[in-house]
Amino acid sequence: MSRITVRQMNFDFTEAIGRYWYGNSPFKTHFFNSITLLFPDGEQFMLRTVKRQLKEIDNPQLKQEASAFIGQEAQHAVQHEKFWNNLRQQGYKFDTYLRFLRFILFNVCENQLSIKFKLAMIAGVEHFTNAIADLVLREELFAEAEPKMKELFEWHSAEEIEHKTVAYDVFQNVTKNYIIRLLGIFIAYTFVLGFVSLGLVMMLYQDKKLLNIKVWQEMIQFFFTKEKFVFKVFLHSLEYFRTNFHPSQKDNLFLVKKVMHFS
Template identity: 75%
Template sequence: MSQITVRQKNFNFSPQIQRYWYGNSAFKTHFFNSITLLFPDGEQFMLRTIKRQIKQIENTQLKQEAAAFVGQEAQHAVQHEKFWQILYQQGYTFDIYLRCLRFILFNVCEKRLSIKFKLAMIAGVEHFTNVIAELTLKEELFADAEPIMKELFEWHSAEEIEHKTVAYDVFQDVTQSYLIRILGIIMAYTFVLGFVNLGLLIMLHHDKKLLNFKVWQEMVQFLFSEEKIFFKVFSHSIKYLKVNFHPSERDNLFLIERVIG
């Protein structure tokens, strides 16, 4: 039986959520707003790909875990997209962003990549989200965020850790090619970081803060000098390059206990 639980969540985002809900920081708020813009369609691409592959999986345990993965990712997509209404109410528009994102995901990646490369890319994305999820829970990154946003990101992070092995195992079930795996994570990081930065710039442009010194000071502090997120993500990410890498080698399941039990 799968140890991955599909939880039905129903976040209610109040219109009273502050514009800069992460410690009154424009950079941190829009960094994670941008991730929220990326998640729903990104999750749809992943769950659709995995769902189509399930019938090809012969291992019963992995088949059950893949089905639970699909259920969890569907919930993530729905709950993050609900927050978009708050962003719209705050005056943000991101239709062009979404058109670009959907073209790359569904017209290019989904239609043109082989199943091996799609799964390799998804495994790479899942490695990235697992790294961020571990930092979120281990270092309580959202301690200064509004409670509902803290709950959203911590719940999502806990479930990312809970299903951290699934996408990788589904990829390995199709091919164990090291070259494809590495090309997959390069594509994944290029895609994720590219769209996170694009979303961030769009949000800051709306606020007329692209040239605001304080915003870029917050960026330096968050990424390089105080939280040092860049260095922590990099040090975790390069472990994926090991020939015998497997997500289970990272001992972080204990982190999810306070969030999802």
Template identity: 35%
Template sequence: MKKTAQPGIEARKNLDFGLDANTPKYWHSNDPFKTRLHDALQSTFPEGERYFIACVRVFNDRIEDPKLQHEVKEFIHQEAQHGMAHTKYNQLLAQQGMPMKRLLAFHKDKTQKDQKRFSPEFNLALTAAFEHFTALLADAYFSNKETTAGMDPKMKALFAWHAIEEMEHRSVAFNVMKSIAKVGYFKRSCAMVYATWMVMYFMFSFADNMLEADGFSKWQRRKMFFKNLNWMYGYKGILSSFTPSLLRYFKPSFHPEEIPVIHNYPDWVKAYDESGNPHKACEALIAAAH
């Protein structure tokens, strides 16, 4: 396993994305399915981030390495900021008539049950698996211009910031899992299978619930799904594009840092450091994309 250069972790706080009631209802290409699929995915982030933080914190007292201690601290700060930002957007979805109270309660209940019935080690392995998944979304969405072409600029900036910071802390839970919790290959592989199923389940089921709340019939929703199969799973599909990197997790010697960060990562960081503006940083990221 050969590691690549890993950027430092920086928790950027209180970012303003300007998301309000004027944000387009169907902000991705004016397409209900594409929009609600992303709305569904991001809706799970606040509770997911709290779960990740809790699962890593269990092992805090056993961490002696100062570098890893610092990384865990910054990881927690970043995840907390992500949760707050996506909570604000979930509130906007509720104002649109989305059944957020019911959906988020269901997700919270499922997450809390998993946290209780699984061992601390397996919960940490799940966290590392989810972190690998979300870090790969950065490359899937922001390494080229085409993927995000139809997105509303405000939502694009939100996802870009989240993706950038996911790459920065992508190794933290994995390193705690390996060096502190001593989780073996079989357990971490099982966790990845379960985590992948969970992401797909919540993303598709919540999206379907949201589209139903939008007034689309079951037949219309199924037509949307099949119409977008190529966009999701075709050549360069939004989900199929990062499947090879996702599968690398099952290599016994795998480490997240063997996958390079996206080539335009420094462009986002430079623009943000100069301006403090996530929108300008996102513009720089897209400008440097393929």
């Protein structure tokens, strides 16, 4: 049996959720808003790629876990996309951003990359999201966020940790080529960081906060001095470069228990 549970969630993001729902911080709010804009289509790309590979997986346990991975990622896409209605009601416009994202994801990555490179990219993205998920739960990163958004990101983080080995194992089931693995994580980080940065700048610009000194001070604190987000994610990411790396080597499954009420 798969150790991964597909949870049917039904988040309701009411209009009462504030414009700056993360501790009244425009920077932190829009940083995670930009992640919420990226997730749904990113998840669709990943689940479709893994779904097409299912029939080629010869390990019954891995096939079960890959099916559960697909189920969890589908839920992540649906639940994050629900929050888009709130962003639109607050006056944000991001349809052009989504068209560009979908062109790169589906016309370029999905249609042009080989299955090896697509799976290597997905394994790299999963390593990145696992690094963020670890921080979210280990350091209670969303303690200052509005409860419903805290619940969304903590549930998502718990499931990222729960299925952290799947994408890597599916990639390894196709090829164990170290160079392709490294190229995959390079593509993944370039893609994620590029679109998160683009989304962040877009949201801050529309909010007339892009040139606000306080916002840039918040960024420096969050990334480098207080939460040290960049340093911690970077250190976690370095593990991927070991030749004998496997996601299971990171002992963080206990963090899932912090949000066991989602089970």
